Amino acid sequence: MKIEQYNMPDELHYEENHFWVKEEGDLLVMGMDDFAQIMAGEIVYVQLPDEGKKLKLGKKFAKMESGKWLGKVFAPVNGELAEVNEELETNPGLINDDCYGKGWMYKIKPADKSEIENLIHGQDAVEKWVLADIEKYAQE
Amino acid sequence: MKLYNPGKVPWDESQLIYHALAALGREALSLVSPATPYVCIGFHQDAEQEVDLDYCRANHIPVFRRDLGGGAVYLDGEQLFFQLILRKDNPLIPKKKGTFYKKFLQPIINVYRQIGIAAEYKPVNDVIVETRKISGTGAGEIGDCIVFVGNLIVDFNYKMMARVLKVPDEKLRDKVHKTLRENLSTIRRELGEKEAKQWDESSLNGLMAKEFGKLLGPMEPCEKDQELQAKIDDLRARMVNEEWLHQKGKRVAGRDVKIRAGVKVVHKMHKAPGGLIRADYEVREKRFSDVCLSGDFFCFPEEAIKWLESGLEGRPTEEAPDLLKEFYSERDIETPGIGIDDWMMVLKV
Structure with a gap:
């Protein structure tokens, strides 16, 4: 689904800080959505913690940087880190080039997969959420 | 808004104070300058790859990894730091990063203009005079706070900046030195030695406090209290050591030295x-x-x-x-x- 200039695929689940999540077998794949990567500009660094790191819903587990701004990445569910996209170590710009494909960031082994249902999902919900954020940013 | 304006402080405290204020969730403006020189790298950088650590060790120049963005810099007492700590939910914080930088660099631009330097904002996060950068910046999220740091550059040791960086050969070092001189300016260069002397550390810090006050509201001068000192000491133990400095940074092929945006x-x-x-x-x-x-x-x-x-x-x-x-x-x-x-x-x- 295209919401204004932002590509927000319908099938994905979204965390409120604009990270997407999707199921892949027993794991969840996570990355940054199009709205966030456009707002961030050129991404120069993504922290890739060690696999096995425990993730606590809503808590910071990694950092990333664009425009000299070091930001945080929050866990969308409880679980542990199963895999990181090693390619981002040398080429974090993959997130800008292909945020839903080659620019994926982490794979998570969820403690309870059903937690994904608490994320923003479905055309209406995603549209309402993104339009609200577009408006917040436009007010500046 | 609390104002910490201790002037010259030990080199490590010039970094630890804003980390501590943010960790305590205290909104504040801190105006400091290091008593002795050091090198400061961005959180994502690899110390081994960015800095000539042997040279720094031999010359007693400490190296510190900050928990903020941006790149490696040589810092000394000729640079006056501003460190702004705001809680994330502060309504003054714009959501767009570009708007944030523009808003909170304006006080610095105003200070430069007041002393006769025609500084301007250059997106995303630079202050320039014509094409020359005249303030360095870095930002990030620490605890529940947004931290924005930068400096007024009274004078700059270009030679040392080029010297402390790790580069593959002297040819590249000369190039970095030359490009730095062309693209980074100082109050002394812009105003001339005599004119620049009119503006000492205390008067420049006063101007910064006044200009930030226009954005943030009245400034309440504060001294370091026990809780802040304890947090600084706690962070010193965690951040001023080899393990923190040498944590894995971003490995890059080749060598890029960013001079300015x-x-x-x-x-x-x-x-x-x-x-x-x-x-x-x-x-x-x-x-x-x-x-x-x-x-x-x-x-x-x-x-x-x-x-x-x-x-x-x-x-x-x-x-x-x-x-x-x-x-x-x-x-x-x-x-x-x-x-x-x-x-x-x-x-x-």
Whole structure:
């Protein structure tokens, strides 16, 4: 689904800080959505913690940087880190080039997969959420 | 808004104070300057790769990793730091990063203008005079706070800045030094020695406090209290040590030294099947400049490399693949074992 200039695929689940999540077998794949990567500009660094790191819903587990701004990445569910996209170590710009494909960031082994249902999902919900954020940013 | 204005402080405290204030969730403006020089790297950087640690050790120059963005810098008492700590939910914080930088760099621009320097904002996060940068910045999220730091540059030791960086050879170091001098200015350079002397540390800090006050509301001067000192001590134990400094940073192929937004010095090497290629150049506003290509590969005719260098000069970096295609198709040039993909390994920025 295209919401204004932002590509927000319908099938994905979204965390409120604009990270997407999707199921892949027993794991969840996570990355940054199009709205966030456009707002961030050129991404120069993504922290890739060690696999096995425990993730606590809503808590910071990694950092990333664009425009000299070091930001945080929050866990969308409880679980542990199963895999990181090693390619981002040398080429974090993959997130800008292909945020839903080659620019994926982490794979998570969820403690309870059903937690994904608490994320923003479905055309209406995603549209309402993104339009609200577009408006917040436009007010500046 | 609390104002901490202790002036000169021990080098590590000039970094630890804002980390501590943020960790305590205290909104504040801190105005400090280090009593002795040190090198400060950005959170994502690899100390070993960015800084000549042997030189720093031998010359008693400490190296510190901050928990904020931006790159490696040589800092000393001729730079006056501003450190703004705001809680994330503060309504004064714009959501867009560009708007944030523009808003909170305005006090610095105003200070420069008041002392007679025609500073301007340059997106995303620079303050410039004509084309020269005159304030360094870094930002990030620490605890529940947004932290924005930067400096007024009274004077700058260009030679030391170029010296403390790790570069593959002296030729590149000279290039970094030259490019720094061209692209980074200071109060002393802009105003001249005599005029600049009118503005001492205390008066410049006073101007910064006044200008930030216009944005943030009345400033309440504060001294370090026990809780803040304890947090500083706690963070010193955690951040002023080899383990914190040497944590894994971003590994990059080659060497990029960012001078200011839009200007960087690049050195890259690539082992192609036909031999080693070395490229040294500057990127200025997304265009190649001062390109030097060398290596141990075979090229016929020999002068073709000079043609490629001059062909790249001044051209947009994104056009490199097209330029390389033209280079090979329009002339009878042979570089056995080296193709366009190999060149792109050193020319992709």
